[in-house]
Amino acid sequence: MKLDNLKAPKPNRKTRKRVGRGQGSGVGEQSRRGHNGQRSRAGFNMNTGFEGGQMPLQRRIPKYGFKNRFRVEYTPLNLKVVEDFIENEKLGLEITKTDLVLAGLIHKNAKVKLLGVGEISKKVSIEVDAASKSAIEKVEKAGGSVTISES
Numbered sequence: 808m809k810l811d812n813l814k815a816p817k818p819n820r821k822t823r824k825r826v827g828r829g830q831g832s833g834v835g836e837q838s839r840r841g842h843n844g845q846r847s848r849a850g851f852n853m854n855t856g857f858e859g860g861q862m863p864l865q866r867r868i869p870k871y872g873f874k875n876r877f878r879v880e881y882t883p884l885n886l887k888v889v890e891d892f893i894e895n896e897k898l899g900l901e902i903t904k905t906d907l908v909l910a911g912l913i914h915k916n917a918k919v920k921l922l923g924v925g926e927i928s929k930k931v932s933i934e935v936d937a938a939s940k941s942a943i944e945k946v947e948k949a950g951g952s953v954t955i956s957e958s
Contacts, residue, residue, distance in 0.1 A: 826838035826839055881917075881918050882914070882917040884907070884912060884922065884935065885922050885923075885924040885925050886921070886924060886927045886942055886946070887924055887927075888925070889902070889921075890925060890926065890927050890929070893931065900929060900932070900951075901932055902934065904934060904935070907919060918936040918937070919935045919936050919937070920935065920938065921935045921937070921938040921942040921943075921946075922938075922941075923939050923940075923941030923942035923945050927945055928949055929951070930949055931949070932953075932954065933946065933951070933952075933954065934954045935954070935956065936955065936956055938953050938955060
């Protein structure tokens with residue numbers, strides 16, 4: 808093999824079909840749009856989900872359930888996770904929501920609910936948006952406190 812024998816590889820992309828470029832191209836005249844009608848015109852745009860006047864799928868299928876627009880979505884935070892983070896020195900004994908964000912446990916604007924899964928042995932004070940009864944009991948049993956913030 809020599810430099811004068813080298814050949815560029817065949818591109819793996821097909822060239823796009825250029826429609827409406829005369830009869831000789833094979834895709835002239837109607838340019839594969841059929842004869843007349845809405846779809847053959849320039850600027851045609853169909854709404855997503857439009858089925859030609861037939862009842863659209865999203866209106867045909869049965870609806871069920873109830874979506875509460877005023878539901879407050881909480882990010883769960885288990886006591887065992889808090890204990891692990893304190894042991895690994897990623898959290899201190901005074902825990903606020905900004906500490907939880909910096910530790911990567913919650914997102915910036917998320918509301919947090921402390922749950923009682925696991926045990927806690929350190930005397931900690933935690934500031935959260937909500938807490939379960941079992942979580943509050945376990946923290947207070949260890950000598951700490953849970954503060955529910957008003958935000």
